[in-house]
Amino acid sequence: MDARVQASFLKALERLDAEIGDALEPRLRDMIRLRVSHLNGCHGSIRMHSEALAQQGARHDLISALARPARQMREGLVADGDAAALRFAEVLTDAPRGLEAEAREHVGAWFNASQIGAIVEVVAITNAWNRVLRGMD
Template identity: 30%
Template sequence: MSTSTQRRVKVASLAPDFYQAMIDLDAQSATGLDPRLADLVRIRASQLNGCAYCLDMHTLDAKHAGDSEQRLHLVGAWREARKFYSEQEQAALALTEAITLISVDHVPDDVYAVAAAAFDDKELAQLIGLIITINAWNRIGVTCRLEPGHYDPS
């Protein structure tokens, strides 16, 4: 990873209509989903994408909402720590990985089938939207090198 001090644009101030559209999309993306599950999805995608800013934000959000330190520390190894996550959360995390890493193996049928069994159609559509939205945010955070440590969940 380069440590260059090259100028990075501030999307929020230079493309405010786009940024507001992302905020609006984000506000709708988790509608109807358990907030703890939504936080786990955002955290896992952010881990995979290497977005420190989003990791900081969403782990703070999850802690603020009452999720345990243990679950938050283990989410990167959720398959080995399954007992800490519900079947629905495990299905969401697997789908998050498949969609986030789509260039590796697209979205495998077995992963999609497990998610489809764990969520009703409307929830599944919302989950897909949530995963796509956090991936978009991660791309903004990584591209613009947003710095963690400034977010306050309250």
Template identity: 30%
Template structure:
């Protein structure tokens, strides 16, 4: 890949703002395992190799299994994910691909019933944030060392 700009070097205040979102997200009630599933799945959809590598490593540090990570791209066909995880993964896909039909009522209702209002709001913010990071990394050809 061709070398591209480094937003962190050119616009450090932008990164400080993104890290502010990360600080907020680190203190939410959303389970760590759900946070990492969101990050990995959105990154898969967005084709962000940089974030996939970072977040699969992070998930495994916190006890996620390789088997579940390998199955994540086919979660709908896998028995390895519970109802709450399925609702969050569906929400992740719909919000990540929001231009393809918005967030359907059934998806929203499933996430709301399994997470509650507060954690649903936190999950949406987690999805929005990883999508922003994916777009930065893909647009600038970031490579994880």
């Protein structure tokens, strides 16, 4: 099957992607994007976000660890707040489990309402990109 997505749709995604997530540090945004892309099995996005993190100076063991659930990360690899953000991103992405109150409460201990909103935005746009890219493969 050959899928063609309207150019205007892709441009709208690009614009939205450029406008969201500013309340987060760029490194955390890319960590979330990479973790969500792993959950969605979007290999092109995994490569792109891995390279972005490497360019920011992220260590290889961190980039590799983002392929696994946040709860399985080695202690001390990421800050506790970043781990909470990654766990919240996992919960938002993995629809069958639904939104767990524990993940929302935990992320709230580390981030303010604007930052939590930015996490939701980054997760939503990454999920959208992953689905579009996988659908066009």
